Amino acid sequence: MTTVTKPRGPLDPTPAAPERRILGWRWEVLFALSFVPLVIGAFHLNQMLFVGxxxxxxxxxxxxxxxLLTPALGIIIPAAVQYIAWDRLRVPIGATVCAVCLVIGEWLSRYFNFxxxxHIPIAYTWPETFLLAAIILDVILLVSRSYVITAVLGGLxxxxxxxFFNFPLLAPYLQAVNFHGTLLTVADTMGFEISRTQTPEYLRIIEEGHLRxxxxxxxxxxxxxxxxxxxxxxxxxxxxxxxxAVWPIGKFFKLRTS
Structure with missing residues (x-):
């Protein structure tokens, strides 16, 4: 028996095309490997320019x-990566990935540069960490699924x-010492050991009592x-x-989960 296939007319329903992956797994691996140094460079540059x-x-x-300045200006890159990861890929790890990348970049900078x-000891130049705060930011986005709630609760x-998350690292440097009759902290006395161009101005502000x-x-x-x-x-x-990030990339290919 011969089966005759009827030509499909313009009003006939067309079956949905199967989901196809735009990029192969090799390109995905290459993208992941290039994404990490990109985030490291972007986040580290953001901190060095705005916090210094x-x-x-x-x-x-x-x-x-x-x-004040470090967390307020340090949330820019995690928020951007969090939007990309959540809005296009539904992966709630954007801020945590940024925090891990920043730790890697900061410690590489402290070790090799300083x-x-x-020859400046790492005890003088240790970096802060955003890891615990970033985990909380991602968890709030995962639970609320709202950028507004994440901004209000997560940003706060x-x-x-x-x-408080960095206080265990900072606490030893806040111990009070009597430095030639002046009450200072351990951190204050470090400025006398390694003189820098900003040190006289910084010590002047301390003496006026505006800092700590x-x-x-x-x-x-x-x-x-x-x-x-x-x-x-x-x-x-x-x-x-x-x-x-998302809008220019969307002109060439669409980010989506497989």
Whole structure:
């Protein structure tokens, strides 16, 4: 018996095309391998441009500017990568990946640039960490599935908890010492051991009492303000991820899960 296939007319329903992967697994591996150094470079450059000496030196990790500017400006790149990973791939690990990449990049910079090249001990230049705050940011996005809730709750947690998550590293440098009759901290005395161009100005600010002698209530106020500022800057990172990453890439191929 011969089967005659009827030509499909314009009104006949067309079966949906099977899901096809745009990129093969080799390209996906290559993309993953290139993505890590790209995030390391972007996040590290962001911190060096916007934070600078407050991230470099242990004696600059004071209780006014370091816990304020570092989390508030450090949320830009995690927010952008979080948007890309969640909006296109539904992978809630964007901020955590950024925090891990920053730890790798910072320690490479501290070891090779400062310790190996400039012979400055790592104890003077240890980097901060965003890892725990980034995990909380990703968990809030995973549970809420809302960028607004993530910005408000996650941004507040990112800024407020930054100081407390880094306090175990900073606590030994906040111990009080009597330095030639002047009450300073261990971090303050480090400026006398390694003189830098910014040291005289920084010591002048300390002597005026505008920064810290010991940790007090102003740390809580700065942490709260850092949380509110981080929540606002989070939306700026989302715009970067949407219009500088996802939208241009979408002109050439579509990011999607397999």
């Amino acid at each position: 000496d407050w991230s470099f030196w242990a004696d600059w990790k004071d209780r006014q500017w370091w816990p 310790d190996w090249w400039a 947690a990112w800024g407020i908890l930054f100081w 002698a010991l940790v007090s209530n102003i740390t809580i106020v700065v942490a709260l303000f850092a949380g509110m500022l981080s929540a606002a800057v989070y939306f700026f990172g989302l715009l970067i991820g949407k219009y500088l």
